[in-house]
Amino acid sequence: MERITKQGTAILNAIKAAERPLLAQEILDAATAEAPGMGIATVYRNIKSLLENGLIGTVYLPGENPRYETSHHHHHHHFHCTLCDKVYDIHDCPGNLQQLAPDGFQVDSHELTLYGSCSSCRLSPPPP
Amino acid sequence: MERITKQGTAILNAIKAAERPLLAQEILDAATAEAPGMGIATVYRNIKSLLENGLIGTVYLPGENPRYETSHHHHHHHFHCTLCDKVYDIHDCPGNLQQLAPDGFQVDSHELTLYGSCSSCRLSPPPP
């Protein structure tokens, strides 16, 4: 993306404004408020270039469509609250996991998702 | 599935014979050797009922289509070879990860995927 368009701006604003990773459709919904009439293809094209530029990152949750969030420039993981379904960043990491792999396997990186209940749900569970 | 068909048998055999989680298409390829002419829809219908009966489980890897493996009744993780794209089971586990979560968060379970190169690819890399 070389040119600044109102659609592109609205998309990046939507991702930045959200405090959680968003689905492509959620980005469209949020960005449409700022740039009415835009299409889902534009969202995907902008996501692609934002990813290539490293401005955003993809959050893959098991069995879910990909979500996008602003890039944190450090290694981190996610905590998926099974009560409210929100996803939080975890800035800690178990560290070197080479020891878990069988002999002859080389571990280059890893993904970790924690599941459980977040602090606000533990204090006041949301309605089912 | 109430009736025993050669397609259903071939599908379960294929999943059991594989020492790693298989994609639906890989199951079709393997099962076709035993029951020629079968279709992908039959694979999906059988997967669905095997899942409901708890005979197999789904392995979701970040950004990948779901894979299926026989139910292991113990906790385990996966190793995804970035060269050959095969997925292997890891029977070791980093253990309690409660420590990674912020105060007030309760960790009930976790998913871990290791990425790297498997032993056979380290010995003889596949063509790119």
Add this chain to the structure above:
DNA sequence: TTGTATGCAAAGCGTTTGCAGTGAT
């Protein structure tokens, strides 16, 4: 014989792409 499971093809769903037209530079 009965009716479940199958094969085929069409439909869904999320994502990607081709194309003509819009709009940022």
Add this chain to the structure above:
DNA sequence: ATCACTGCAAACGCTTTGCATACAA
């Protein structure tokens, strides 16, 4: 005035579903 970016719609890949037929019981 360019030509990158957009909207639309078609194309895609994976998965699901409708329907007539095959075959396990």
